[in-house]
Amino acid sequence: MKSTDKTKNTFAITTPLYYVNDLPHIGSAYTTMAADSLARFERLRGKSVLLITGTDEHGQKIERTAESLGRSPQAHCDLVVPGFEALWEQLDIQYDRFIRTTARRHEYIVKEFFQRVWNSGDIYLNQQQGWYCVSCEEFKEERELLPGNLCSIHRSKKVEWRDEENYFFRLSRYQEQLLALYAENPDFIAPESRRNEVLSFVNSGVQDFSISRVNLEWGLPVPVDPSHTIYVWFDALLGYVTALLDPDSDPTLENALSKWWPVDLHLIGKDILRFHAVYWPAMLMSAGLPVPGGVFAHGFLTKDGKKMGKSEGNTLNPVELVEKYGADAVRYYFLKEIEFGQDGDFSETRFINTLNAELANDLGNLLNRTLNMARKYCGGCVPNVSGEKISGDNLLKGMSLNLGDRVADFYEELAFSKACEAVLALVRAGNKFIDVQAPWSLYKQGQVETVEQVLYSVLESVRLASYLLSPIIPNISSAIYQQLGFSIDFNDRVAVDHLTNFATHSVWGALPANQTLGEAQPVFKRLELLETVPS
Numbered sequence: 001m002k003s004t005d006k007t008k009n010t011f012a013i014t015t016p017l018y019y020v021n022d023l024p025h026i027g028s029a030y031t032t033m034a035a036d037s038l039a040r041f042e043r044l045r046g047k048s049v050l051l052i053t054g055t056d057e058h059g060q061k062i063e064r065t066a067e068s069l070g071r072s073p074q075a076h077c078d079l080v081v082p083g084f085e086a087l088w089e090q091l092d093i094q095y096d097r098f099i100r101t102t103a104r105r106h107e108y109i110v111k112e113f114f115q116r117v118w119n120s121g122d123i124y125l126n127q128q129q130g131w132y133c134v135s136c137e138e139f140k141e142e143r144e145l146l147p148g149n150l151c152s153i154h155r156s157k158k159v160e161w162r163d164e165e166n167y168f169f170r171l172s173r174y175q176e177q178l179l180a181l182y183a184e185n186p187d188f189i190a191p192e193s194r195r196n197e198v199l200s201f202v203n204s205g206v207q208d209f210s211i212s213r214v215n216l217e218w219g220l221p222v223p224v225d226p227s228h229t230i231y232v233w234f235d236a237l238l239g240y241v242t243a244l245l246d247p248d249s250d251p252t253l254e255n256a257l258s259k260w261w262p263v264d265l266h267l268i269g270k271d272i273l274r275f276h277a278v279y280w281p282a283m284l285m286s287a288g289l290p291v292p293g294g295v296f297a298h299g300f301l302t303k304d305g306k307k308m309g310k311s312e313g314n315t316l317n318p319v320e321l322v323e324k325y326g327a328d329a330v331r332y333y334f335l336k337e338i339e340f341g342q343d344g345d346f347s348e349t350r351f352i353n354t355l356n357a358e359l360a361n362d363l364g365n366l367l368n369r370t371l372n373m374a375r376k377y378c379g380g381c382v383p384n385v386s387g388e389k390i391s392g393d394n395l396l397k398g399m400s401l402n403l404g405d406r407v408a409d410f411y412e413e414l415a416f417s418k419a420c421e422a423v424l425a426l427v428r429a430g431n432k433f434i435d436v437q438a439p440w441s442l443y444k445q446g447q448v449e450t451v452e453q454v455l456y457s458v459l460e461s462v463r464l465a466s467y468l469l470s471p472i473i474p475n476i477s478s479a480i481y482q483q484l485g486f487s488i489d490f491n492d493r494v495a496v497d498h499l500t501n502f503a504t505h506s507v508w509g510a511l512p513a514n515q516t517l518g519e520a521q522p523v524f525k526r527l528e529l530l531e532t533v534p535s
């Protein structure tokens with residue numbers, strides 16, 4: 001899968017709009033960190049980027065949760081939403097739009113969209129009988145249930161029998177068009193396993209689904225029949241469109257769709273794949289609108305090899321994790337240690353071992369020892385060597401030559417782990433290189449020129465590595481750049497736009513000769529396993 005169209009200079013990506021039933025969990029943080037890293041990478045490449053996130057606030061589950069807490073649904077949402085905003089700030093998420101589906105302007109967009117689908121003749125009233133899981137906000141087929149009428153996802157939750165009049169969306173009419181979309185655009189759903197899952201689902205025949213509820217107040221009214229409330233998913237998916245409205249423009253579909261639609265990528269967890277890869281494109285087709293560029297569904301997370309969940313007593317609080325270890329550590333672990341798209345596991349021991357080995361030792365120590373040598377042997381400046389003049393036989397230069405392009409390909413494929421591995425290989429080679437070359441003995445032998453070449457090669461390798469990792473570990477990369485004498489902060493979007501040109505910085509030789517180096521300080525302090533993160 002390629003997440004981007006090389007011919008375009010814009011890139012729009014969405015996270016799911018998170019359900020505010022509860023505070024953000026690690027799964028929401030995971031998707032958001034990945035989306036932010038990809039968005040940062042595209043900004044680094046000079047694209048104009050729009051990263052959309054937000055919250056999905058309607059539906060029965062929220063109505064009931066609020067009621068059980070003695071709050072109004074709106075008051076409940078207003079209490080929970082700041083928890084998401086705060087976590088994104090802690091994790092250095094640079095989003096451009098935060099859409100709440102309770103925003104007034106969203107209602108206009110939903111109404112107009114509903115009307116278009118209505119005008120297409122794709123909405124009709126019918127009797128809905130079936131098993132409903134309130135936690136999923138979804139009707140279940142009998143064969144999907146566990147014994148005792150339990151939802152197969154929410155294993156402790158009983159589904160409820162519903163027999164009511166609902167408005168239905170004529171999904172069945174779009175089966176052929178959906179299959180044509182998947183066939184013409186093989187990258188529409190990724191990874192491959194998810195694509196196959198959707199293909200087999202749609203191939204086996206799709207049924208119309210109900211898009212309204214009765215006896216539910218917390219939601220938007222059906223425009224043609226206010227005694228019904230619009231199904232929360234129909235409403236939530238349109239949040240991606242409302243989010244595109246400029247803050248001061250009128251809430252019309254035309255305005256919302258004028259600039260960024262269709263977005264390039266919806267990044268989601270695999271639990272909500274069907275909504276994004278089947279229902280949503282069909283709804284858009286019905287409304288006569290273009291479908292998004294693609295959908296990428298990542299896997300589930302476990303902790304210590306076991307399913308996470310409150311009922312399992314096995315949770316991981318993202319706020320506590322980032323407070324304890326910092327944003328870069330959390331971002332790096334989840335994006336490097338788990339192959340994006342596959343299921344993955346968190347264990348605190350593995351977390352600490354990975355970060356100590358790769359960020360503190362491999363990367364941090366390499367910079368630190370080389371800076372100290374540069375201070376000793378080169379007067380605290382980048383050696384007077386140009387990257388260009390270094391021989392092509394130089395191991396590090398050789399490894400660096402096409403590294404930027406390779407890493408760019410990995411980012412485009414959302415293969416964050418492979419991107420990190422490719423960069424780490426250079427860093428590890430840098431450590432070996434300096435051990436083998438032993439500049440301290442070369443210096444004693446008076447081979448100053450060779451010392452300078454060795455130190456330049458290593459410093460330049462660290463620079464290149466930190467640049468290519470900056471979408472994932474922006475703070476560490478900024479610290480490295482600053483110690484190398486640049487005044488660049490990768491969290492500063494203006495600076496990233498103007499000072500870190502990809503064509504220059506993603507290749508060998510961007511470190512200017514004679515640049516005054518900063519003070520050598522550990523860029524990542526070794527972590528100790530003191531106590532486990534409280535759940």
Ligand SMILES: [Zn+2]
Nearest residue numbers: 133136151154
């Ligand atoms: Zn469920």
